[in-house]
Amino acid sequence: MKAICFYFQIHQPFRLKNYRFFDIGNTHYYYDDFANDEIITRIAQRSYLPANQMLLDIIREYGKKFKVAFSISGTAIEQIEQYVPEFIDSMKELAATGCVEFLSETYAHSLASLEDPEEFAAQVKAHDDKIYQLFGQRPKVFRNTELIYDDDIASMVQALGFKGIITADAKHVLGWKSPNYLYKAASAPKLRMLLKNSKLSDDISFRFSNPDWASYPLTADKYIDWIASTPQEEQLINLFMNYETFGELQPRESGIFEFMKALPRFAAERDVQFMTPSEVISKLKPVDALAVPYPMSWSDEARDTSAWLGNTLQQEAVKKLYSIAERVRLCSDSRIKQDWNYLQASDHFFYMSTKHSSDGSVHSHYSPYDSPYTAFTNYMNVFSDFSTRVEAQFPADIDNEELNALLLTIKNQEMEIEQLNREVEMMRNNIAKDLTGDFAPDEEPQEASKPVKPKKEAKPKKSAAKATKKPAKKTAKK
Numbered sequence: 001m002k003a004i005c006f007y008f009q010i011h012q013p014f015r016l017k018n019y020r021f022f023d024i025g026n027t028h029y030y031y032d033d034f035a036n037d038e039i040i041t042r043i044a045q046r047s048y049l050p051a052n053q054m055l056l057d058i059i060r061e062y063g064k065k066f067k068v069a070f071s072i073s074g075t076a077i078e079q080i081e082q083y084v085p086e087f088i089d090s091m092k093e094l095a096a097t098g099c100v101e102f103l104s105e106t107y108a109h110s111l112a113s114l115e116d117p118e119e120f121a122a123q124v125k126a127h128d129d130k131i132y133q134l135f136g137q138r139p140k141v142f143r144n145t146e147l148i149y150d151d152d153i154a155s156m157v158q159a160l161g162f163k164g165i166i167t168a169d170a171k172h173v174l175g176w177k178s179p180n181y182l183y184k185a186a187s188a189p190k191l192r193m194l195l196k197n198s199k200l201s202d203d204i205s206f207r208f209s210n211p212d213w214a215s216y217p218l219t220a221d222k223y224i225d226w227i228a229s230t231p232q233e234e235q236l237i238n239l240f241m242n243y244e245t246f247g248e249l250q251p252r253e254s255g256i257f258e259f260m261k262a263l264p265r266f267a268a269e270r271d272v273q274f275m276t277p278s279e280v281i282s283k284l285k286p287v288d289a290l291a292v293p294y295p296m297s298w299s300d301e302a303r304d305t306s307a308w309l310g311n312t313l314q315q316e317a318v319k320k321l322y323s324i325a326e327r328v329r330l331c332s333d334s335r336i337k338q339d340w341n342y343l344q345a346s347d348h349f350f351y352m353s354t355k356h357s358s359d360g361s362v363h364s365h366y367s368p369y370d371s372p373y374t375a376f377t378n379y380m381n382v383f384s385d386f387s388t389r390v391e392a393q394f395p396a397d398i399d400n401e402e403l404n405a406l407l408l409t410i411k412n413q414e415m416e417i418e419q420l421n422r423e424v425e426m427m428r429n430n431i432a433k434d435l436t437g438d439f440a441p442d443e444e445p446q447e448a449s450k451p452v453k454p455k456k457e458a459k460p461k462k463s464a465a466k467a468t469k470k471p472a473k474k475t476a477k478k
Contacts, residue, residue: 002227003236003275003284004267005194007143007166008243010048011073011109012040012080013345015368019378024385030339035368037083040076044084047247052090054246054257059097062264067099067274070243071143071166074107074127075345077134088134095135101276102131104139104162110344111308113144113153114295115322118329123341124160141166141277145346147196147240147298148305151187151291158188164281166240169195170296170303180234182284186291192281193290196240196298200226205241209254217255220262228270236280240298300355308349313376317349317383324387327394336393339386343379351375 017032058066070091080087094100106112107127112120128139141164142157149167157165169179179195203223207213215222227237242249250256267274275283299307309315321343328340351367352375369375 001235002230002272003280004227004272005236005238005275005277005280006068007071007103007238007240007277008068008245009071009143009241010076010243012036012043012076013109013347014075014079014342015039016348016378016382019381019385021381024381025388028335028385028389030382030386031342032368036079040079040083043244043248044080044087046252047244048080048084048087049090050252050257051243051246052087052094054260055100056090056094056097058261058264059094059099064099065268065274066264067101067276067279069101069103069141069276071103071105072131073105073109074123074130075109075342077130092135095137101141101278102135102137102139103141103143103166103277104128104131105143106145108341108344109145109346110341111145111148111305111318111346111349112322112344113148113156114305114309115318116325117156119322119325119344120156121160122329140164141194141281146305146308148295149193149292149297150295151185151293153295154185154188154191154193154292158185158191162191164192164194164277166194166238166277167196168296168298168303169198170292172303173290173292173296177288178231178234179238180230180236181287182236182280183288183290184286186289189289192286194236194238194277194280196238198298200237201239201241204239204256204259205245205249208245208250208256208259218259220259221266223259224263224266224270224272227267227272235284306355307353308346311352311354311372313352313354313372314349317352317376317379320380320383320387324390327390330394331390333389333393336386336389343383343386348375348379352379 015032015035016030019030055068072091077088095102104124105127106120106123107130108123110119110123112123124142132138140162142160142162143166144153144157147166147168149165154165165185174195179197181195183193183195185191185193200223203215203218207215208218210216230237246256246260264274295305296303297305297307299305309318328336331337351369352372354372367375369378
């Protein structure tokens, strides 16, 4: 039996406003609220909300036979909560069906996994706490930003307690191997790898409504036939795509919603089932271990990280950003923490790309800027102001050794304060018990429930000598 694993990504960055050189030091608000509001609202109305209703209708019709997974970045959640809160309610309704799994990722949709392991772990925790708060699930499978993966990331992800990771089907890694199997990480043998089937995923995401495509129009029965006709031993088809596919990349008029609704019926006819990533990991066995010494991603034919780190502009921006990471972690200013998250989004560095994507278009086509150089200049103006705010609290003349010593001191102080708080709480409880006479169940005296009898007047006791002498006299008379 073959299985389809659907996973949908939802991410929106906080886009920066036109921040001029003369704004540095004068204004500390960096975001284009109008653009952020307009974009997230439009996409939610055209895609997210109707797509949620579509999935809910499918689940109501087919029950546990249809399942999907979502990965939602923290920055997307914040925008959705602010501008389209009804989407959160809609997603909660989906989560309540038991047919939806939520995946983990970095809160800021950042490149921290490549630059700062400590920041990476902190963002993963912040993201998963937010998912649990909203939807009551603790993610068990990890999805890194842009599906970026290598052996070092696998070790970090396994150390964080995840059972699996979702990544790309890079040809230079797979070679002759197929992505339609479950694999395990060579550097972290307990971590399972689910690889995207790019061809079948992109057939829906990018080619579905293209009349010049040789397979146009794509129907549900044709698509399921393609999946069913893959080699019998290939049991897993991972279909990973942006959620905007439904209604935005592929408009409603293309028939994309009807296509999705028809898939479960044809899948059942061809003995193809649907699984969440966690189910795949629990039910299938890995066929091999994959070693990935250099980072790979979903992007372009090369499947590397050059879309975000391929030129000197991007490398300089990322280097500057993470050079102040330790100082930001010391800050208690909530605005600085928030800006730190927003400035880490991978989109900012993607806008600086000068390369061509696999379909022949330049990456800057998706950018709000006129050119990659404008994107770099605007970002660095913002960063200059941001770094000045950070250095005002923790000056740049403090070297790393002093900073690490300061971090250790703060950590020790936090532990000491925590211990003192516990001791104070225990003392308060003891004082309260003394004043009220209340005891915890395991501290109640054994005789507390019995009435106390008045003590009788004590009689004078005989000495030990008399007590032993009297029986001796009686024996003598006998």
